[in-house]
Amino acid sequence: MVLPRVIKLIHSYNVPLYCQLRSASRSWIYKGGKGIDKGKGFSFTYTSTPDDKRQIPLSQKLIPEELESMRLKYPEFLPSTKPEHRNKIKTVLEHNDMLQRRNNIDIPEFYVGSILAVTVSDPNAAGKISRFLGICIFREGTGLNSCFTLRNIVDREGIEIRYDLYNPTIRSIEVIKLEKRLDQDLRYLRDAEPQYSTFPLDMEPELRKEGAPVPVNPIKVKMLPLPWSIDWFKIRYQHQTYGIEKMRGVWEYYYKRSVHNRHHNEYEQFDLMKEYRSHIPEDAQLPIWNKLSDYEKSTSEIKKKARRAKMIKR
Amino acid sequence: MSAFFKNLYNKRRTTHPFRWWIKRKADSFKPELTKDNQKFIDDYFQTNFSTPLIVPDLFNKSQKVWTPESRRVGLIARKIGVYPMWLKDGQRILTTLLQVNDNHVIKCYNSEQFANQVIHQDRYRYQGLACAIIGAESDHFIKYSAGYAGLFVEAGLPPKKKLTKVPITDDALLPPGTPLYATHFRPGDWVDIFGLTIEHGFQGVVKRWDFAGGHPINTTKWKRRPGAIGHGRRAGGPHKGKKMPGHMGRERKTLNGVEIMRINTKENVIYVRGPAVPGETGNFCYIFDTKIIEKKLTEKNPPPFPTYFPGDNELPVDLYHPDVHRFEDETIQFVETEKEQQQRRTGAKIAKIRK
Numbered sequence: 001m002v003l004p005r006v007i008k009l010i011h012s013y014n015v016p017l018y019c020q021l022r023s024a025s026r027s028w029i030y031k032g033g034k035g036i037d038k039g040k041g042f043s044f045t046y047t048s049t050p051d052d053k054r055q056i057p058l059s060q061k062l063i064p065e066e067l068e069s070m071r072l073k074y075p076e077f078l079p080s081t082k083p084e085h086r087n088k089i090k091t092v093l094e095h096n097d098m099l100q101r102r103n104n105i106d107i108p109e110f111y112v113g114s115i116l117a118v119t120v121s122d123p124n125a126a127g128k129i130s131r132f133l134g135i136c137i138f139r140e141g142t143g144l145n146s147c148f149t150l151r152n153i154v155d156r157e158g159i160e161i162r163y164d165l166y167n168p169t170i171r172s173i174e175v176i177k178l179e180k181r182l183d184q185d186l187r188y189l190r191d192a193e194p195q196y197s198t199f200p201l202d203m204e205p206e207l208r209k210e211g212a213p214v215p216v217n218p219i220k221v222k223m224l225p226l227p228w229s230i231d232w233f234k235i236r237y238q239h240q241t242y243g244i245e246k247m248r249g250v251w252e253y254y255y256k257r258s259v260h261n262r263h264h265n266e267y268e269q270f271d272l273m274k275e276y277r278s279h280i281p282e283d284a285q286l287p288i289w290n291k292l293s294d295y296e297k298s299t300s301e302i303k304k305k306a307r308r309a310k311m312i313k314r
Numbered sequence: 315m316s317a318f319f320k321n322l323y324n325k326r327r328t329t330h331p332f333r334w335w336i337k338r339k340a341d342s343f344k345p346e347l348t349k350d351n352q353k354f355i356d357d358y359f360q361t362n363f364s365t366p367l368i369v370p371d372l373f374n375k376s377q378k379v380w381t382p383e384s385r386r387v388g389l390i391a392r393k394i395g396v397y398p399m400w401l402k403d404g405q406r407i408l409t410t411l412l413q414v415n416d417n418h419v420i421k422c423y424n425s426e427q428f429a430n431q432v433i434h435q436d437r438y439r440y441q442g443l444a445c446a447i448i449g450a451e452s453d454h455f456i457k458y459s460a461g462y463a464g465l466f467v468e469a470g471l472p473p474k475k476k477l478t479k480v481p482i483t484d485d486a487l488l489p490p491g492t493p494l495y496a497t498h499f500r501p502g503d504w505v506d507i508f509g510l511t512i513e514h515g516f517q518g519v520v521k522r523w524d525f526a527g528g529h530p531i532n533t534t535k536w537k538r539r540p541g542a543i544g545h546g547r548r549a550g551g552p553h554k555g556k557k558m559p560g561h562m563g564r565e566r567k568t569l570n571g572v573e574i575m576r577i578n579t580k581e582n583v584i585y586v587r588g589p590a591v592p593g594e595t596g597n598f599c600y601i602f603d604t605k606i607i608e609k610k611l612t613e614k615n616p617p618p619f620p621t622y623f624p625g626d627n628e629l630p631v632d633l634y635h636p637d638v639h640r641f642e643d644e645t646i647q648f649v650e651t652e653k654e655q656q657q658r659r660t661g662a663k664i665a666k667i668r669k
Contacts, residue, residue, distance in 0.1 A: 084594060084595060085395060085595055087394045087395050087595060087596070089394060089413060089581060089583070090394045090395040090397070090411055093411070093578065093581065093583065094397055097641045098641075100641040100642050101641045103642075104642075104643070104644055104645060105645060121404070121645070121646055121647050121648050122648075123403075123404070123648045126658050126661075127650065127658065128647070128648040128649070128650055143397055144397045144398050144399075145397065145398060164398075164406070166641075167400065167404075167406070168400050168404075168639050168641070168643075168645050168646050169400075169404045169645065169646045170645065171645055171647075
């Protein structure tokens with residue numbers, strides 16, 4: 001039986017991290033616990049045949065390989081997943097505002113799991129400046145609404161601050177350690193042992209080469225005993241939690257439990273229009289990435305000089 | 315009984331068109347035409363209807379003197395979306411984007427002409443007022459009936475998707491065919507917005523009226539119910555107007571007193587403070603000057619009257635409210651006063667001594 005060809009285009013927040021290994025345009029959902037444990041990577045959902053032996057070949061990719069990483073580098077430039085809230089004119093106006101803000105501040109690329117330091121001009125703080133350092137737990141929102149949360153433990157007390165990415169009171173965003181974790185959502189660190197989310201506030205930044213691939217930290221976190229504040233397995237965007245160490249008294253199927261992966265009936269997974277509405281097609285993505293790549297080329301030399309000047313000052 | 319009459323004349327959600335109005339849509343939506351005939355119609359549409367036939371004369375383009383008694387025309391807009399902006403204090407506000415797309419004046423009536431047209435219920439509301447009919451978003455005439463397309467012949471325009479009737483004074487009359495822009499208003503003005511709210515269908519009492527409900531424990535049936543209705547009106551039954559389940563949303567509502575924060579002159583987009591403009595994204599809404607007395611227009615700062623006419627000098631792309639932080643500007647920095655500096659130093663000294 002030849003099943004229909006399905007192309008799934010995935011929004012960056014709903015993507016498990018291992019999807020980066022292949023191209024974004026192909027279709028897959030993570031199939032149980034098979035793939036990663038055996039080192040095979042992801043398997044296709046509807047057919048397990050490789051690409052060469054397919055009767056119906058997959059269509060050509062619209063997005064070139066150079067721009068594939070833009071989806072993960074600038075996730076806030078994608079319009080919202082809800083089709084009711086999308087509008088073409090609104091996105092154009094919003095992107096113009098975002099790029100104008102990026103001229104004034106150097107917003108670096110960072111991911112969930114990398115360590116950041118943010119300085120903000122605060123009217124209530126002493127000296128009108130406040131600085132905070134922590135691990136990036138979560139990124140959410142689209143456009144000017146996009147924000148990220150930092151977590152750290154100061155004086156045995158957990159502190160989390162959520163910053164708007166395009167807030168004009170932010171003076172600088174420093175990347176102190178650039179790396180990825182196994183999960184896209186690290187909010188379970190609230191119920192983990194405190195050693196995993198404590199960082200000294202005067203931490204020095206790590207040097208890394210330009211253009212080098214971003215390393216993945218395969219650390220597995222040891223959680224505190226149950227009960228937790230929230231059941232982290234249920235709330236997750238991913239289909240499985242990879243970054244939690246397996247616990248005594250918890251069955252294996254409990255780690256894989258997720259609401260988003262579940263279908264109401266057998267035929268819902270073949271509903272192409274439902275997927276088309278909930279995801280953003282490549283035709284809509286390509287002009288955004290082209291515009292951003294042009295912007296990068298025009299401003300890359302200016303930003304390099306500014307970064308070097310900062311390093312020399314230290 | 316008062317509630318009964320209120321619903322009769324200002325209907326909540328059902329408005330049937332009057333029987334003397336012209337039928338809107340054409341009977342045959344897809345006429346079977348050959349390619350040559352189709353091409354002929356398209357060419358005819360582009361040559362005759364792409365731009366207004368009758369360009370309004372220059373004598374009406376001069377600005378008139380605005381008085382506090384005069385009323386201007388409004389605009390028809392589409393709600394595009396919501397996104398945040400920041401003030402110069404660092405405060406975050408939400409703004410809704412309203413696009414004014416292809417607005418034209420189609421017809422105007424004097425106060426004498428309009429007095430004959432007014433229906434009996436509105437005779438006091440529109441006393442001594444004139445009227446302008448405004449349309450938005452022109453469309454191909456083949457979709458509409460011949461009678462409906464004939465309304466736009468005088469203005470020399472293709473038929474519009476949306477029409478409204480706006481009561482105005484005799485000063486503010488405009489010739490048919492004049493375009494209306496988003497710069498009819500200015501940033502800093504206060505405005506009323508009218509529209510249909512989001513429809514939710516038949517809803518229970520928890521969602522519709524924010525009742526608390528009960529406890530979903532084991533075998534109780536006390537979960538999302540209203541509870542006792544009560545013996546009101548001398549044990550005759552519940553009170554009139556008791557909050558109960560029913561149809562929720564899609565009501566005709568106005569938001570009074572909304573501030574304009576920014577205007578994009580290129581795309582004709584108005585940025586309005588607050589996310590609570592009625593309707594979903596993509597819905598039509600209508601913008602007028604406020605009726606709130608404290609926020610009304612004054613003689614010191616009169617608006618463009620009867621409308622804004624594009625002059626020789628081009629406006630900048632974005633017009634801002636003075637309180638709004640522009641995204642082009644540098645980051646916000648607060649400066650310490652001398653008092654605060656002294657307090658900070660003394661606080662540090664005291665902390666040293668205590669250690």
